[in-house]
Amino acid sequence: MTTKHIPIPMDGASFQRTLALQHRAITRIAFPPSLLLQLVYLPILFCGLILWVKPYLFSFWAQCIAFWSGFLGLSLGFPSNGAAPAETDPLGLIWSGGAMAMYSPTALELVISALLVIAALAASALMIGALAPLKYVIRILATVVAVSIAYFMFWPTQFPYSIASHIRDIASLGYVLLLVVPVMLTFGYYVFPFSLALKIKNTLLILAYFVIFIPLQIVLHVLILQNFSLLFAPVLYICFGTLLDVLIFIALYSWAASTIPEEATIPAT
Known part of the structure; x- marks a missing residue:
């Protein structure tokens, strides 16, 4: 909040009255032609680069x-000896771990998972004070797993996804996220009048983060699904897939926004 002291005479005397100016968060920013051009060509430039x-x-x-699949002993890799894979993802990799039923949860796994869900919900009820925000995260995760347990209990053979299709979806959505990043930055980052070089540098750093993070995210998902079961595919897809990527983007955007010079957010008076 910016303040300004204005002397006002009164009965031969004077006093200072503090006048509160409009906060910068709700003021309008002027858009010179150069800034308007940036709002047009920057997202086009980055999206075109990502497509290329x-x-x-x-x-x-x-x-x-x-x-990493070879290092961790996962059933995922490139086709060999010209063999045609049964399932192929957009990355050109094949899943050689057998039929989907092989990774469906057993009755024992369903019971153990249900007990863990109940324990997690009970533990969340005890979280108060500084731990209160964490209990909502635990409840969301437990609810998704509980729905997955119910699905495999009543329709165990009708689960429409496999590990290979899970890989395909995570990779495809990750690529879409890369295309969305410059568009989102246009509305909340490029609009500020500061160094073009800084805008380009921080955008490239954010994109580079996801370029490195997404394949590692896929490897972690495959590691969990292969060593446990498809029971956890929904929670990985919903909570640790694109949603997690979006939350990471918000954190990276906050970092990028913190580098904006203060004078760039204060309109000229």
Whole structure:
């Protein structure tokens, strides 16, 4: 909040009255032609770049996933000996771990998971004070797992997704997120009049983060699904897929916004 002291004479005397000016968060920003051009060509430039590098990007992701899959002993890799894979994801990788039923949860796993859900919900009820926000996260996760348990209990053979399709969806949505990032930055970051070089640098850093993070995210999902079961596919997809990516973007945007010079957010008077 900016204040200004204005002397006002009164009966031969004077006093100072404090006048509160409008907060910068609700003031209007002037848009000179150069800034308007940035709002147009920056998202076009970055989206065009992402579209152009798509084959190289997916190739990098595939190489990264294949490396970690081999290191961790996952049933995921490139086809060998010219064999046609039964399931292929957009990265060109194949899943060689057998039929989907092999990774469906057993009755024992369902019972253990249900007990863990009940325990998590009970523990969340005891979280008060500084731990209060955490209990809502635990309840959301427990609810998603509980719905998944109910689905596998009543319709165990009708689950429409496999590990390979899960990989495909996470990779495809991750690529879409890369395209959305410049558009979102246009409305909340590029609109401020500050260094163009800083805007480009921070945008590239945010995009680079997701380029590295998404294949590692896929590897972690595959590691969990292969060593446990498809029971956790919904919670991984809903809570630790695109939603997690969006939350990370918000955190990265907050970091980028903190680098904006203060004078760029205060309109000229």
